Amino acid sequence: MVTILWSLCGTVAIALAAVCGWLWLVERRDRASLMLCLLGVAAAGSGFIELGLMHSATAEEFSIWQRWLMAPVFLGFMAVVLFAHYYLETGRLWLLWTIIVMRSAMIVLNFIFHPSFNFVSIDTLRQMSLLGEQISVIGTAVPRTYWQMFALVSLFLVMAYLIDTAARRWRKGGPDSRRKALAVLLGIVLPLFSTIVYAHLVVFGVLRAPLSNLLWFLGALVVMVYALGRDIIAKRRAQLELLGLREQLAQAERVSVLGQLASALAHELIQPLTATAANVDAARMELESEKPDLKELRAILDDVNRDDHRAVDILTRMRQFSRRHAIEMQPLVVEDLVQDVLALVHSEASDKHAVLALAMQPGLPRVLGDRVHLSQVLLNLLVNSIHAVESRPLDARGIVIEARANDAKGEVELAVRDSGPGIPDNLADEVFKPFFTTKSNGMGMGLALSRTIVEAHGGRLWIERMAQQDGAVFRFTLKRA
């Protein structure tokens, strides 16, 4: 029964260690999970060695297991104090270091002096029955009393450290701090205290029972995994909320950019509608004539049809662009992306006498991304460039959209180059910060959002370093589909 129980606990510890280790691999900054993973390994190691102790046939064999028990115990204590350090973030560093140094000294001494840190000698074993199984426990032994005091001091320092860290966290206030502090107090401190008392009663021969760390290591692990699990769920919920907010912000920014283009877009729409009205008048006059010219009428209808498509095309793009939209990754043709955006800025650019040119490498591979979001990036860069070149003379307002493949990196690189006043070096980082704007009607979110979008696509967005009088180049990369 003991063998089954200990093996079962060991298996649970290893499974929890694997889960925590995986959590840490996914998010390397989450060191608390790494410490729980180590605690799981320590608990399983402890369980294995404790089984060895309980099944020892001779005092000699028992001594060897006893010596090795120190290794998982050391690992477990380090994991527990460092877990509290990373989880509560309020520990006193000097206390933490004192504990680490003391426990390290203990493990070194343990392997230098025979048979172990705790005992001068283990002379005889005694058999006892535990949960229906015969197991070996210490019969007669000589403990190293003074060293044991040292161990006891280190244990009390561990307790003091944990209680102090939890108390400081508690005093920070807020339900989150209190919950975390309470989890450490109930999940670690209480079982640790019981185990210290129990282990010393065994070492000094008051209790004749097996030494065990497995149960409290495992207990602490379960409570902490539960507490950490709650945190992870809360964090995930907050992340989703943030994602939703970012989505709303991106949409608001798209609507704002469309607003900046509104007058040019209205102009673009009025043209086909006015042409259609004129064509309808012409058709009516033709029909009212004695001998309507059918060829002429067909040509007029073709014109009406073309103008109608033009208007519908612009309106569709505007609607797609301003709608609330969840990210949808798909392979995209770079030329289509550029055409989408050109359709929206073309009239604004010609209003401002900006000459738009393309320098696209032919046969570009497709990129992986969300069509609306990537159009948003390109549109932001183009609208900024149009604003930038406005300060230049009429014949010096050039904007070029460049695209080329970088096969070595599996990326496509796009750039928007303009002949505007450029960006001073000291503002090269500032312009990407939210709400940074030099425009009286600017929101300052365009570049911040564009960078977020590009990075969410696994790419980078940066300003190319060049002499300021040569204008500005914003370059970004996208992954090949």
Ligand code: ADP
């Ligand atoms: P907004 O356009 O609302 O100001 P952005 O984040 O798009 O917000 O741009 C932030 C600032 O970066 C602009 O106000 C402008 O000062 C600067 N900037 C952006 N693009 C260019 C450019 N092509 N040339 C010069 N300055 C630019």
